[in-house]
Amino acid sequence: MSVNIPKPTAERLSQLARLLEQRKNKSMPISSAEIEQLTGWPSNTIRKDISTLDTGTQISTSSGYDPAKLLEAIRKTFGLSNMAFKCCIVGLGRLGSAFLDYGGFQESSFTLVAGFDSNVNRVEILKADFPLYPTFKMKEVIARVGITYAILCVPPAQAQATAEKLVECGIIGIVNFTPSILSVLPGIEVENVSVIDALGALNARLAANKTKTRSEL
């Protein structure tokens, strides 16, 4: 069931989940038109996306979707129902330490459970809701706690080496905040997060818009 969700659909649904998590009014139905208004995606597409979920139970009324049920359906489809995936931050410089008090994890299906830095001093000074360790404890902690994903924030020069070490330790997915391009073993997934790429994407889209005739409202 739900074997093949198109990648763009998966991305939209992930963001939709985040939107639902944040939404104030947890019980008021949300319509595809409202989602269009909030996100800019056509309501048609949204309905099609939602139709790829296997909901089991009834999810919509005549005035829209039940947000809680919709959120649950998305989570179930992506295999993140009840359990939260455990993540660690690697590299606690300015960028890495910014996540120590980042609120976004609160409602999500991911939790931060550890941070690592090679600078022992920094590990001791920084405060967080979860323990911070010097790098040499990485292997032990990742195995013991059962950490799945890593958020990589080390300096660019160390990125590739650190990534390899993380994979050795059992990490299967890396969110790469460094500007380095990582190459990893097959089966391991990397998601690159880069301001420069984001700016590039913006720019590409705006350049494309200029060419197009304005067929949008």
Added chain:
Amino acid sequence: MSVNIPKPTAERLSQLARLLEQRKNKSMPISSAEIEQLTGWPSNTIRKDISTLDTGTQISTSSGYDPAKLLEAIRKTFGLSNMAFKCCIVGLGRLGSAFLDYGGFQESSFTLVAGFDSNVNRVEILKADFPLYPTFKMKEVIARVGITYAILCVPPAQAQATAEKLVECGIIGIVNFTPSILSVLPGIEVENVSVIDALGALNARLAANKTKTRSEL
């Protein structure tokens, strides 16, 4: 010429540009096979992507592409040849201030030219290679300096309001690092950058891999 570059192609080319910028060996030819090895995209696709660029001059030899020429062609196609787009950081908390010494902009077509924060104290204490201003100077500075893009790092609760203000000031593209979903006027582009989404994408891909039979090397 080059009227319609597919969106996924544009994204890959943007990343390819970054890869070329970082590459040590600036003169050794790079082949589509090597790019495949580094990025995971099929070499076929890469060649197709590159073929959408209008290169003017010859860009490849029989052992691959000339990296400098390729980079130049990508930049030209995206309208960012010589000039660098001017960007500002809005919100200088932990996350925002992490960009003050982020190296990635060095080789790119984007430059940071200003930072803003509502906390006057913070503006005075932080050090950067470019000037920092209190928020109330935003309109004046953006207009005078000619800033195009903003990197939004304010607390989630202020995100939507700040975005609207930025648009009023003349910003046409926003890289949104807050977990809030922004709605903006048509013609304005937003690129969301979120750890949570990145983790979601990772997870979705890994879940999909499990279903697939391993047809990869």
Added chain:
DNA sequence: AGTTGTGAAGGTATTCACAGCG
């Protein structure tokens, strides 16, 4: 009424496979 859900049509992007070039 208003909204979802969905087959069918249309449009895009990727893959294939091989011609053409240095």
Added chain:
DNA sequence: CGCTGTGAATACCTTCACAACT
């Protein structure tokens, strides 16, 4: 000969339009 470059074929995603449901 290895590598690029590209029409043609395929696979994929989105849009449309309307039936079904509340």
